[in-house]
Amino acid sequence: MATDILVIVPVEPPIAHFADSVVRQTSGGRLHMPLTQAFHEFEEYVGAALELYKPSQRPHFGGEMWPPVIGTKAADFLASRAAQPPRRTLASITLATHLERAGLRWEVVDPGMQELHYWRKRFEQARANNPTAIAICTTFIVCEPWLRALCHVIREVLPSTKIIMGGYYYAVNVKKFLALDADIFCVGEGEQRLPAIVQALKGQRSLEEIPGLYIRRPDGGTHHTGSVEQLDMNELPIVDWSLSTRVEPPIxxxxxxxxxxxxxxxxxxxxxxxxxxxxxxxxxxxxxxxxxxxxxxxxxxxxxxxxxxxxxxxxxxxxxxxxxxxxxxxxxxxxxxxxxxxxxxxxxxxxxxxxxxxxxxxxxxxxxxxxxxxxxxxxxxxxxxxxxxxxxxxxxxxxxxxxxxxxxxxxxxxxxxxxxxxxxxxxxxxxxxxxxxxxxxxxxxxxxxxxxxxxxxxxxxxxxxxxxxxxxxxxxxxxxxxxxxxxxxxxxxxxxxxxxxxxxxxxxxxxxxxxxxxxxxxxWMKALERGVAIFLERDLEGTKPNDAELARLKEQILARREAIPVWRSRAERMAARAQRLVVQRLTREWTNEGKTGPGPLTRGLMGLSVLRDTRNPQLAREALKTGVYPTLGTVNLKESELDSLAADLRDESLGVEHRRRQVAAARKAFVPASALSRRGPNGEPVTPGASDPAENDAAT
Ligand code: SF4
Missing domain, CATH: 3.80.30.20 (tm_1862 like domain)
Structure with a gap:
């Protein structure tokens, strides 16, 4: 039987950050990589791999392995698909609750952090049920190139399925959100509108009558259906967690x-x-x-x-x-x-x-x-x-x-x-x-x-x-x-x-x-953190590591671990060294990328990632040459139209009218009118938090 709606809740994997050149040059090269480099050096010193992803490397507390091994396979970049802790998002269960109540045939996939080839496989599997629509919850994504590529994969694998873009990526970047290759953008709460959109796509009602949507027209333009009112939370059904066993992977x-x-x-x-x-x-x-x-x-x-x-x-x-x-x-x-x-x-x-x-x-x-x-x-x-x-x-x-x-x-x-x-x-x-x-x-x-x-x-x-x-x-x-x-x-x-x-x-x-x-x-975590920081201090400040302190930290770390044979310690030390050298190289390339462009190692890894994500050798060759993740999954909107749509959406969230709605809603919800209508020194309205911290108390 055909599926009415396939909802996916992707959590972006580390590769999404690698694919984003701004992230590489900032938090990648200037925070995570220097820390990772120092982490591997501490591993080398300790003579043991310390990443928690692999169960064999985990410490023990109270006679039990910590963290315990429970859960599904992680994304490739997380220590070769080790188990990741089981996670179930509120978004997946909330949407499942409402789709179920609307009597729709739904599938919800909420697998935690996974890479694009996982999603491609899942979409290929979905072909058998020919879903009318696929809804993407973008709440756990901040890197646009990866999100664009995800849309591209859906278009490739399920060309006749409508794409509904929901979740909160629009708060990250309004313009990039609206430029994604989707058919319907659902801004704000989705509980009631997602079932309504699916019913409209099945011809049971009109899309136009559903407020708060941006609908892509056949000519590529986009039409806004007007502002949407906030839902009354007391009228929403309590979320049904028993549906977690029907969400994928079942938990x-x-x-x-x-x-x-x-x-x-x-x-x-x-x-x-x-x-x-x-x-x-x-x-x-x-x-x-x-x-x-x-x-x-x-x-x-x-x-x-x-x-x-x-x-x-x-x-x-x-x-x-x-x-x-x-x-x-x-x-x-x-x-x-x-x-x-x-x-x-x-x-x-x-x-x-x-x-x-x-x-x-x-x-x-x-x-x-x-x-x-x-x-x-x-x-x-x-x-x-x-x-x-x-x-x-x-x-x-x-x-x-x-x-x-x-x-x-x-x-x-x-x-x-x-x-x-x-x-x-x-x-x-x-x-x-x-x-x-x-x-x-x-x-x-x-x-x-x-x-x-x-x-x-x-x-x-x-x-x-x-x-x-x-x-x-x-x-x-x-x-x-x-x-x-x-x-x-x-x-x-x-x-x-x-x-x-x-x-x-x-x-x-x-x-x-x-x-x-x-x-x-x-x-135990503090001991490990200190060990890492000792090497960071040497790298950044030239401080000579204190041997006695390092020896004490090593003892503290290993006391919680199962003893490993000498050959394994040597192998793990060598692996840590190799990883450190790779990370060192990437750190150098990423911090210099603004001046010299992507370096050879970055370009090589980019080519491989693009090949795996897109299965397109031509795109992979291009990425290998330029170090740039390909521009996929966007539509050619007129820049002026996109600017005007983005300005409207920004205004809906930041404009005077929004502020007025907020104050009215807050007054209705819980704050005495006296606190909200207070005036500042120049007669301007003052809301709690805008000036005097003591207002918190007044506002209650
Ligand atoms: S208290 Fe401040 S940081 Fe927290 S949710 Fe409110 S506005 Fe945001």
Missing amino acids: DPIATPVATWVETQRGCVFSCEFCDYRTIQTPAVMTTDRAAEAILAAGVSPRGSVRITDSTATFPHKRWEEVLQKLIERGGSKAPLWCFARVSDINERSAELMKLAGVQHMFIGQESGDQRVLTEMKKGTNVKQVRPAVAALAKHGLNATFAFIHGFPGEDDASIQATRTLIKTLNDGHEDRPVALLYLAQPLVLFDLATVSQRPEMQGVDHWMAYDNARFPPQRALAEVLQTVMEVSRIPHAPAYLLMPGTFPGYWEEYFFFSPHRYEVFR
Whole structure:
């Protein structure tokens, strides 16, 4: 029987970053490659491969291998298709829930990180069911060349299937989103509109009557069907996680420990300039009863966890407390909870309630340790709120990941140093049981729909990492991130770096945050991080490695590993050396690429990647010659038409009318009118977060 809709949820693999020349020249060559090089050198020193992807290389805690081996095969670049942790996205289950309710014949593929040849094979398989449409959720993609190539493969393999582009890539780059080779662009919430689009494609209704779509006309032009209203979250059905066994690859959350996700509010009333969560949606909330019900309903994986994906679960305080109280009244969540939080929302009482309700870990976007920069960002929090928040979390045994941006406009040496000092001292006083287990430090990522992109110094930038003419360009920010990694590594109880190559702690969060051995895992990760940083310090600062320190770290690392025979240690040492030399070469090529063009190794790898992705020898030859990933999967729209469509879409998310809708929605949802209608010194409307951090409290 024919399939009505094939939904795919691709997570871009590392090759997507390699295919993007801006990424290669910035975060690739100036952050990840130098760290990877130092990582391999530390492996060489230890005489053992340390990447966690391969089970045989994993440490043991409490007598068990960590992380445990569960899951499906990863993308090729991840240690030759080792098992990746089982993941199920909220997007896949939400869309499956609504397609099922609409009585449509659906297939949803949600396989985690996979490469294009995986997808090609899956599309070839789909031919047998001749899907009417294929919907791409772009939420987990930021590199456009790879996304374009994905569209190209679909056109090649399923030429008569309509392509529906959904998800949030449009927030990354509006113009590139609209230039993709798709038939329908669904901007915003898809729960009700995706089934409606499929019904329209089956001739049961008109596409024109579905708002918020950009429809490609046969002449190549694009037609917009008008703005769409935000959905009432209380009227949406609770997401049906039992459908996870019908999504590919099937994951039974009862048998397999997996993170399940739940969303109880959308949008955000704060005004952080670097953030697009607040611009792509207007605020909407579930009632607190409904929210508690949804959170408990998501707890279907007895050994898993529940992630509350609300952009700010902890705000407004009163609502959060009510949700927590309702969870507590119902016995608390059996599965540990994870949520996004602001330091301004954490105090003794909220921490206690969180503990009782089942919250174990939170992600705190602290962004800076400098008040001037926080104000510049319109973050709406105060640096002074960090220490009391950490103390409250420590008292109740809760943990957190803290995130920081380096290089927001207005940043200077002193503010970066203040941020670094904050990270280094976050866990002071909590050395035995650190609160902050991980930290993320990264340069400003300039998404189109974040208001910082409208600043004069960011005008004309068409890639999230290409603001080279800004006062604090990405190259400088990346150097500062490396400096932060080195300095934080020297403090054994400071949080571990989330993006450390090889171990990549962020990848294994489910097994880390909720493990009874999390503090032992933390110390092991810190030992590894320090080992890597010692070689980084030598490479960047010329510091001679301390032999005694290295020997101690080696002992600490190997004490958790199964002993390996001498021959294997030699082989792993040689493999580490070979990898280090390749990475060293690529680092040199990528950092010089702006001046000399792609180097020979980059061109060789590009040719191979293109051959594998496209199966087209001519394109591969061209890529081998130029080092450029081919331009695939875009349509020849008139530049003026594309500009005008992009301007409209930007205006829908950033314009005055959007702001008005947001304020009205926030007022309706949860913020007293008095807080939202407050006026600034010049009579301008002030929203929470736009000025005084104390407004957070006023707004509740
Ligand atoms: S608090 Fe700031 S960073 Fe967090 S979702 Fe809201 S606007 Fe974005």
